[in-house]
Amino acid sequence: MAAQKYVMGSLFRKLIKPIIRPPLLIRQPNKFRQEEAPFIPFSQLQQIKLLESEITHTLDSCTSLTKIKQAHAYIIRKGLHQCSYIIAKLLRMISKVDVPMNPYGISVFSQVKYPNPFLYTALIRGLTIDGLFKESVLVYISMRKDGVTPVSFTLTALLKACSSQMNAHLGRQIHGESVKLGGFSLDMFVGNTLIDMYVKCGWLDCGRRVFDEMPDRDLISWTSLIVAYAKNGDMGSARELFDGLPVKDMVAWTAMVTGFVQNAKPREAMDYFERMQRVGVETDEVTLVGVINACSQLGLSKYANWVRDVAERSGFSPKDNVVVGSALIDMYSKCGSLEGANEVFKTMQEKNVYTYSSMIVGFAIHGLANSTLELFEEMVKKDVMPNHVTFVGVLTACSHAGLVDKGQQVFEMMEKSYGIKPSYDHYNCMVDLLGRTGRLEEALKLIRSMPVEPNASVWGALLGACRTYSNPDVAEVAARQLFKLEPDGIGNYILLSNIYARAGRWEDVSKARKLIREKGLRKNPAFSWVEGRKGDIHEFYAGDLTHPRSGEIDRDLEDLIDRLKLNGYNPNLSCVLYDVSDEEKKRILMNHSEKRALAYALLTTDDGLAIRIVKNLRICEDCHLFMCGASQITQREIIVRDNMRFHHFHDGTCSCHNFW
């Protein structure tokens, strides 16, 4: 019976809609309505309808404040400035055209005596887009005071505002209230926006609950949750949800690809992208940026060219797409190919701050300080405003090249000339810059002069410098702070113990190692990867001899070491920070993952080709020396990307000039 009633109800609404829907002067169902709403005869209604469509049409082409003002004057002349529908349209145009909603939009709005819910909503949306959160909530409050019932639109606009303010409490309150008012509490739009809000505010569980309670879900609901899990580092749950999707569109696939990239799983990202292509899902700019980033993380050149090809074939050429182009620059430089990066940079017609910054960072991590500084000047000349990332690039370049004065000059100029306040990242670069040249005390002074409390990465940069300059005293100062800020950061304990080891303070070494054991922390294994002949990837872990061609690798490596020794190479035993015999130290050094990766590459790739090795930790002095020698003896170019920067080994020397 009840069901029948409902069907009748909706049928009734459908039937009468064209007759009773007042197309213009929609009045609020409030107490004034009956007395004050003017009666419009049917003949006039027809005319007004025509006018309405004419004005709507004009509004669509409003592209500036002047045009909007003209349109508004016209609306007033025609006597339609009280019409919620028309004014709502005007407000929507105002937010599109970048005219401030406050005060112009508000003044237009306040001329309407009886605003309907859609007009209120247009104002709330407009204020939200302008970032005027408080104002949009105030409008909502006055809407409720006036007895105007919010519609589904209103709720999505408000929830979006709450999400941008990270105020899930208020969002929940507003939603709860609307549930009481009835009707649309969990319609798909509201539900999806609610999920998104909870997720963006970090209330993943609440988001999940909304998802579970929604009577109907669509792809958007699923994708929102997939993204939430991915951002939370839970790719397992993301994958589970994704697998459960009967129909997967481009956005859902892209969410997975990007999710893997954000969780530093580039191989899985590539894998998903390939699957996505196999099932014939289209690729757009966003997908491409994801794959390109995956490739940057992998750092292997064969994939780089393939990805660029895919981009071109999908119709996104760096020539006319600044986003794809900038991402490609970053990718090529992280794959060790500055030529590739440069080539893309030159072909790009539009260059923005991302483009320049990517190229600047590219030069910086390859140690080309002069090119970095030149490009920075060019960018300024062309009126592209640098941002904080640009300065990270410039400062990194100064740091890698030991240009202390220049770096300090740039650091000061940042705020004075460009109004960019130094952030942690910039302090980090400066500590690194001072620390690398041995000015540990100065670096410490800089940290102590910071206007905000120094964070872990700043202290970490100092600790790293203490390792290079074997300074256990300053190291202890940094370590004390780090242990407070990152009690579970294994790297800090290892660094400190290595610094003690260098200084021969073995008792302190064992104390530091005991601390690690007590905390149950596990060391990150060191590994390297290298491309095989067919673009396949081979991973080598330090001391792991399970590669199928381990026997040959061992043999060739010993052979290579013997040849290097004839050339004057002497294993640098001080790189082994264990208190063991020299023989054992030599064995440990030989099993460093980058050496094994090199031996494998020499074994399997053709002469004349550059060998590219990517590793997860910083290259040690002995391996650096070894690579220099190997590049001379074998006459192969060797490019190693460690977690800091690139080293190009060529004919016995390295591009970093042994300063890294």
Place this chain on the structure above:
DNA sequence: GTAGGGTTAG
């Protein structure tokens, strides 16, 4: 009106 995105190093 609702979902996926660009440049950061140690």
